[in-house]
Amino acid sequence: MSELNVRYGQLSDLNSMIQLDRKLYPQDWQVERAFVEQLLERNKRVYKIVADIGELKGYCSLIPLDKRMFDQLLFGQIDESRICHHALAYKKGKDVYIYFSSMIVDILHEDRKKYSRALILELLDWIEDIQGTGVVIKEFGMIAITEAGNRICQRLGFKKAGEVKEHGETYNVYKGTVEDVRAGIKVKHLMG
Numbered sequence: 001m002s003e004l005n006v007r008y009g010q011l012s013d014l015n016s017m018i019q020l021d022r023k024l025y026p027q028d029w030q031v032e033r034a035f036v037e038q039l040l041e042r043n044k045r046v047y048k049i050v051a052d053i054g055e056l057k058g059y060c061s062l063i064p065l066d067k068r069m070f071d072q073l074l075f076g077q078i079d080e081s082r083i084c085h086h087a088l089a090y091k092k093g094k095d096v097y098i099y100f101s102s103m104i105v106d107i108l109h110e111d112r113k114k115y116s117r118a119l120i121l122e123l124l125d126w127i128e129d130i131q132g133t134g135v136v137i138k139e140f141g142m143i144a145i146t147e148a149g150n151r152i153c154q155r156l157g158f159k160k161a162g163e164v165k166e167h168g169e170t171y172n173v174y175k176g177t178v179e180d181v182r183a184g185i186k187v188k189h190l191m192g
Helices: 011-024 033-042 067-074 080-085 112-131 147-155 178-191
Strands: 004-008 047-052 055-065 095-105 136-144 159-166 169-176
Touching: 004 112, 011 033, 011 047, 011 055, 011 095, 033 047, 033 080, 047 112, 055 067, 055 112, 067 080, 067 095, 067 136, 067 159, 095 112, 112 136, 112 178, 136 147, 136 159, 136 178, 147 169, 169 178
Parallel strands: 095 136
Antiparallel strands: 004 047, 047 055, 055 095, 136 169, 159 169
């Protein structure tokens, strides 16, 4: 029997996150311990995890940046591994540009669609929580390194904003708004 729980990620989740990354992502895109520690030190609301019967089955990360850093990251002028130093805390009246850094679930598990769905639906509450701090979310951006990443961006209504070369490969870059996310999730939720 499943006991699904979606919550903010904490340092105590770090080992499980790293194990999942190593299982599924190419080495160049795997999360590093120091990166996660620094991100969580700067902002406690950057990770959401989905656990089933207490075991981490997936996670998602939304990293708030200023416009300059956001654009530099999305178009390959700064490496993702360096953005942890630039993640913003949520402060009332501040504009933020959110890098949709990752959404990863255990794709080898039979309930993978349920885990993905839980994380995607959680985006609505997550956005509301972030906006509740008084910040203004100006835009979301994502570098899609997998076909699943491309599909998620398209389903959320994000528009292709270009391509970036990273680690010898070319990846699609997407951008979208809060309204795109809300509309995309509403449509996806209604479709089942």
